[in-house]
Amino acid sequence: MPRARGGLALLAAGLAALAVAGCVDPEDRAAKSRIFSPEEPPKPVLAASQAIDAAALGRDSALGHRVLTMSAAEALERIGAHRFIATASFAWVYGSDKVALSEKRRVEQSSPTDFAIHTENSEDHGLDIIHLGTRTFARRKYHPFRERKRDRGQATKLRDEVYGLLGSAASLTGGRLGLVPDGADSLAGRKAQRYLFTLLDKKVELEAGKSAKMPPVLFPKGGPDPATKLRLDFANLRSPRSVQGRLWVDSETGVPLKSELTAVIAAPSALDSADKGQGEAVLTVRMGHAIEAIGEKLAVAAPEEYLPDEDRPNAIAAALERFGVERPDESVDEAPAAVEPADEE
Numbered sequence: 001m002p003r004a005r006g007g008l009a010l011l012a013a014g015l016a017a018l019a020v021a022g023c024v025d026p027e028d029r030a031a032k033s034r035i036f037s038p039e040e041p042p043k044p045v046l047a048a049s050q051a052i053d054a055a056a057l058g059r060d061s062a063l064g065h066r067v068l069t070m071s072a073a074e075a076l077e078r079i080g081a082h083r084f085i086a087t088a089s090f091a092w093v094y095g096s097d098k099v100a101l102s103e104k105r106r107v108e109q110s111s112p113t114d115f116a117i118h119t120e121n122s123e124d125h126g127l128d129i130i131h132l133g134t135r136t137f138a139r140r141k142y143h144p145f146r147e148r149k150r151d152r153g154q155a156t157k158l159r160d161e162v163y164g165l166l167g168s169a170a171s172l173t174g175g176r177l178g179l180v181p182d183g184a185d186s187l188a189g190r191k192a193q194r195y196l197f198t199l200l201d202k203k204v205e206l207e208a209g210k211s212a213k214m215p216p217v218l219f220p221k222g223g224p225d226p227a228t229k230l231r232l233d234f235a236n237l238r239s240p241r242s243v244q245g246r247l248w249v250d251s252e253t254g255v256p257l258k259s260e261l262t263a264v265i266a267a268p269s270a271l272d273s274a275d276k277g278q279g280e281a282v283l284t285v286r287m288g289h290a291i292e293a294i295g296e297k298l299a300v301a302a303p304e305e306y307l308p309d310e311d312r313p314n315a316i317a318a319a320l321e322r323f324g325v326e327r328p329d330e331s332v333d334e335a336p337a338a339v340e341p342a343d344e345e
Contacts (some may be wrong), residue, residue: 044112048077052254058181064195067202067254068170068177072163073156076109078253079291081298083108086165086289094230094281105162105289110298117155117162130302131155137306145306163288166247166256172265172285173240175203179247187258188294191251197243198259234281238267242282245288260288 040046059062072084089102103121113133120126126141136151148155170177179195186192224232245261265283320326 019059035248037114044071044073044077044113046236047071047074054249054251054254055181057179057195057249058194061178061200061204065170065175065177066087067249067256069164069167070255072107072109072115072159073112075163076112079250079255080295081293082112082291082295083293083298084163084289084291086287088165088285091284092281093284095279105165107159107163108298108300110121110300114300115159116300117159118268119162127157129158130300130321131159132300132302135302137303145303147306147309149309165287166259166261169261169263169285169287172238172283173199173243173263174238176200176240177243177263182246183249184251188292190257190294192248193251195247195249197245197247199240199243230281234267234283238265238283240265242284255291256289258288258290262286274298 041049052063052067053060054067057067074084075084084105084107086105087102088105090100092099101122103119106118107115109115113131115131117127117129117131120141124141128141128145130137130140130145131151136148136155137145138148138224139145144312176199178198178200180198182194183195184191185194201340240266243261243263245259247261248258249255263285265285267281267283268279291313
């Protein structure tokens with residue numbers, strides 16, 4: 001009898017365990033499946049695995065926008081090692097005020113982790129970044145290279161910003177930059193589809209690109225300052241007037257091989273329209289890019305001379321030392337003042 005009772009107890013425990021296992025929450029099961037599933041490839045690799053019909057960009061505005069905003073990492077996965085060279089100029093006119101700036105950009109990519117960035121502009125400013133595996137070297141124009149051990153992804157982010165010239169144009173036009181087929185062509189020994197830039201009647205709507213609605217921005221009681229008001233007017237009220245130019249897209253991979261674009265964007269401003277009669281800001285953008293050395297072995301290497309990484313110096317201490325004011329010795333503590341014993345009365 002004792003043995004029979006022990007067997008019945010074990011059988012009951014087994015049935016209870018099976019009942020519990022059968023009532024597992026579906027959300028828990030899905031969470032476990034995600035946790036123990038194989039790691040997904042990086043996003044650029046997943047994006048590059050999707051085929052792009054280079055001949056369909058004219059009739060599919062969302063696909064055209066996807067090509068215009070292609071990242072540097074995805075372009076590398078699609079077409080292999082290459083060199084990206086671009087120029088851009090910006091001319092602002094606001095009443096009698098005029099501002100102009102031109103710049104040159106270059107990105108050399110030999111692998112997903114090895115690339116070099118170079119930028120310079122008409123204001124005599126420039127930047128160079130070399131990223132090799134887990135090491136990063138950077139310098140401003142006329143300065144020596146310095147190693148940056150705490151890059152934290154900044155080099156990769158800057159690469160996408162420098163490479164994303166066409167993406168900037170799509171953003172400035174409010175998502176209305178479109179493409180019109182202009183026949184087949186060949187470029188750099190590769191088959192290409194040629195397109196003309198045009199303005200779409202409405203912005204491209206992308207389901208995957210919709211973000212959560214953000215709360216309204218809070219300003220002081222009197223509203224934003226005049227300079228901020230002008231920037232907000234352009235950001236919120238800008239409208240493209242015209243675009244013209246051409247784009248060459250690689251027929252095999254869908255990568256933009258070359259572009260020539262001129263765009264005019266205007267924005268009214270209610271701030272000074274009554275006082276100065278200016279009332280409108282006009283921006284003229286001229287930009288172009290070309291991809292070279294496709295599939296070639298690019299010489300992306302560490303600089304021959306560079307300074308070691310260091311923490312940012314204390315600005316106040318550096319200024320005092322510059323004028324000969326010595327920093328006090330922090331290792332020597334001042335002796336505490338003697339305390340008179342209290343009367344015991």
